[in-house]
Amino acid sequence: MKYLQCSTCGFSRAFTSSAYAYRNFHENVRFLLTKGRLDEALTLFYTSNITHTQQTYADLFHACARHGNLSQGRALHRHMLDTHNQNTFPSLYVSNHLINMYAKCGSLEYARKLFDEMGERNIVSWTALISGYAQSERLQECCTMFSRMLVDHRPNEFAYASVLSCCDLEVGKQVHAHAMKTCLDAYTYVANALITMYMNNDDKNEAFEALVVFKFLKSRNLVTWNSMIAAFQTRGKLEEALNLFSLMRHDSNIGFDRATLLSIFSSLLIGRDYGHNMIASCLRYCSQVHCLAIKTWFISEIGVITALAKAYADLGAESFDLSNLYMESQGKRDIVSWTAFITIFAENNPEESLRIFSELCQSGLSPDHHTYSIVLKACANLVTDRHTLSIHSQILKHGFQNDTVLANALIHAYGRSGSLIESKKVFDSTLIKDIISWNSMIKIYGLHGQPKDALKCFSEMNLSLSPDATTFVALLSACNHAGMVEEGSKIFESMLKTYKIVPKLDHYACMVDILGRSGRILDAQKLINEMPMEPDSVIWSSMLGACRKHGEPKLAELAAAKLQELDPKNSLGYVLMSNIHCSIGTFSEALDIRNQMKRWGVKKDPGLSWTEIENRVHEFGSGGIRHPERNAICDDLDELVSELKGLGYVAETNLALHDIEEEDKNRELNYHSEKLAFVYALKHGESKCYGGAIRIVKNIRICVDCHNFMKFAKCVHAMTIGDGGITSYLVGQQDPPVLDIKKSSHKKLSKWLRDPHLSRNKETKVGNIILPL
Structure with a gap:
């Protein structure tokens, strides 16, 4: 048996000698197969000079099936x-392994041909073919094969498990009943x-049936516990999972594995929907x-590290913890784990996401189209x-220029970072435009305050594609910002009338805000009362903002109470109501x-x-506290x-949205972060970059x-700022510019200032954010 640790060549040389009998050969083949060394086992098989038995063929067919x-x-x-x-080969035993091999490797037609040619079949023959069909989801x-089998054979537990893995609920209940009759349901x-x-x-009653099966099962293995935990996770049952x-760890001796941890980390993300305490x-x-x-060493697996990092990120953990996990994964990452870490940082720390992407490119691995789509999300x-342009060049270099998914991501990234022209170029050059392509372009037009172009794009899309719910969110958003109520x-x-699309919360939120912004408060309230679903916090936020703007304190109190609930x-809700009370002179309530x-x-x-x-990138906080040149910037401001x-220009202290004491309002309003950023950019010639914006x-x-302030500043410094104007964006949201002021003559600018839809008290909302303009 010392030759068990030898190489294939060693095995071949050993078997040229008559010193070893068949028993040694078979044991050595099995040893290689148990170690997963199929190629070496087959080499040994083909180079040996002995007569092979059916058992050897069966073992090798089984290994080929396992490796696919x-x-x-x-x-x-x-x-x-x-x-x-x-006439003697193959036996029934080998034939079953042969059918199993073809079925598990996806060659079901040939497996069925061999099955039909068999002169004798047993339960294993039927189960092998049924398992193959189940694995390929050919219900x-x-x-049909399961029903035919019942004529002459009593199913075993593997046949039941196979058909249950792919059948629908109606068939599954019948199989369950049959398993109960044969007393195999407890296996x-x-x-x-x-x-x-x-x-x-999705039926709650069916979930109860699963709990009954679990409760009365005396012998539970790791798969049983994992199946139940994963089931609770997919149904959003955090507490139950x-x-x-906890019960699995304390009341069983099974322990847990990688799959358990992945389900638990995914379950914890459900808590995001239940408030800050949860x-x-x-x-x-x-x-x-x-x-x-860490104690069980599962932390050494890259899949566990990645899932843990995602859970930490989505639950708002400190970036320090995420960076530590990223360092722990050093040397273990594949393209999937690299992409996962880029995804984790893309939303809240895009600079870190780009840094990780740069490390990926230097690691020797090539990003795939999914990686590029995620890093473009960070660029947005x-x-x-600037970064979007760089990633775009890499996409072209790697031959992904015709990838529609990446084209959609580029449209979004360019548009969100302020380049409508580049978005339009990518859109026009996309060979195959899907619904996401059109929706993205419509959204970008709305984001840049061009509702007419958004409506024109919608009309063009209608010639080849039908809109979906997302299309109408983008359209309503564009109308919202332009004051296009009708x-x-x-x-x-x-x-609903034309496109048979039932409006959802997002559509009602846009419509409530359209009505509220235009002063039609009662119409907005009526729409809320007629909604087929309960209004969410976004809708009540819109209503509260409209009430503040148009002086409806009583209705504002109702909206604020709903929002706080x-x-x-x-x-x-608190800040808006405080400001409403201040504006009407009820300072004690504020x-x-x-x-x-x-x-x-x-x-x-x-x-x-x-x-x-x-x-x-320069960061500014109110009062300049986050910038080293604070004093000079404040003096310039x-x-x-x-x-x-x-x-x-007069500071709007009575409408200030910041929760500050009255005597500090003038000072605080003067040093708001966006004013400081504007003055700093103006002084350092930023207007000469990015098309003068x-x-x-x-x-x-x-x-x-x-x-x-920005409107007056634009009027004074129109020649300095140039054609680009002033554009302000809300980071991390799919929303239009907070402010977008383009160059115009003083006459046109004065007209713009008098426009009722762009007045000093204008508010706008798209998606989940109210944006006072």
Whole structure:
């Protein structure tokens, strides 16, 4: 047996000697197969000089099936037919392995041919073919073969499990009943398949059936527990999944595996839908599971590290924790794990996402089209289109220029980073435009404040494709920003009448905001009351903003109460109501709201702005606290404000959306982050870059005062800013520009300032954010 550790050549030399009998040969073949070394086992098989038995063929056919190696299986089959008497070869035992090999390797037609030619069949023969059909999800053939088998044979647990793995609920119930009659429903393989079959159905009663099967199953294996946990996870049952995981660890001696951890990490993401307290609890639980993964060494598996990092990121963990996990995965990453880490950082830390992408390119691996689509998502959250241009060039270099998915991502990335022209170029050059291509272009037109082009694009799309629900969100958004109330109303009504698309929450949110912004508060309230579903926080936010703008304090209180009920940690409702009370002079109520925020731990997100100067991103916070040149920037801003006041600019302190004391409002309004970013970009010649545009990215909506400031600043510095104008975007959202002021003559600019839809109190909303303009 010392030759068990030898190479293939060693085996071949050993068997040229008559010192070794067949028993040694068969044991050595089996040893190689158990180690997964199929090629070496076959080499040893073909180079040996002894007569091979049916058992050796059966073992090799079984190994080919396990490895999915159809070509080697066919060659072995030909060898068997060429070297043996077909009257005695193959036996029923070998024939079953042969059918199993062809079925598992996807050659079902040939497996069926061999099955039909068999003179004798047993339950294994039937089960092998049924399992093949089930594996290929060919339900009709699987059920037909199962029914034919019942005529002469009693199914075994593997036959039941196979047919249950691919059948629908109606057939599954019949199979379950038959399994109960044969007393095989309590077998672990059958029970696992029953649990999966029932839990894949959305009916609550069927989920209860799965729980009954699980409860009365005496012998549960790891697959049983994992199936049940995964089933709870896919149904969004967070508490049940975690409780079952706890029960699994304490009441069984099975332990857990990689699949268990992946299901738990995915389950924790359900907590995002249940508010801040639940997110914090899920984050703590995630840390505990992280410790378990370290203790059991599962943390060394790249799949576990990637799933853990995604859970941490989606639950809002510190970037330090994510960076540590990224470092721990060093040397283990494949293209899937690289892409996963790029995805994790793409939304909230796009610079880090691009840095990881750069490391991927230097690692020797080539990004695939999915990796490029994710990194373009990160580019869409950056200040300029410089990075998008770079990624675009790599896409062309690697031959992905005709990939529609990447074209759609480029349209979005260029548009979000301020380059409508480049978006249109990519759209026009896309050979095969799908519904996402058209929706993206319509959305980009709306984002850049060009509703007529958005409607024209919609008309062109209708010539070849039917719109979907997303199309109408983009159209209503475009109408919303242009104040096109009648056009928006017609589009909303046409959804069901013309296109048979039932409006969803997003469509109602857009329509409520269209009506509210135009002053039709009662119509907006009527629409909310007539909605077939419960309004969400976005709709009540729109209503609250409209009430603030048009002076409806009583209705505003109702909207604020609904908003606080749905999302008690959202500062928007509190701040807007506080400002409404301040504007009508009820300061005591405003103070009560502020104190309520403090008691409940509700904090307003600090306003941040970014702009890029000479390929370097500068970040600004209110008061300039985040920039090293704070004092000089504030001095420059004071000079500009004094200049604008001479033209009639007055700070809108009564409409300020920031939760600050009255005596500090003038000082705080003067030093808002977007003003500081604008002054800094103006001073450092940023207007000479990117087509002459000053581009500012924000994390929250722009206030009314800053909007007015930008309009006056544009009027004073029209010649300095140039054709590009001033463009401000809300980072991380699929929304239009917070502010987009293009160059025009002073006469046209004055007309623009008087436009009722672009007035100083204008508000707009698209998607999930209200944007005061």
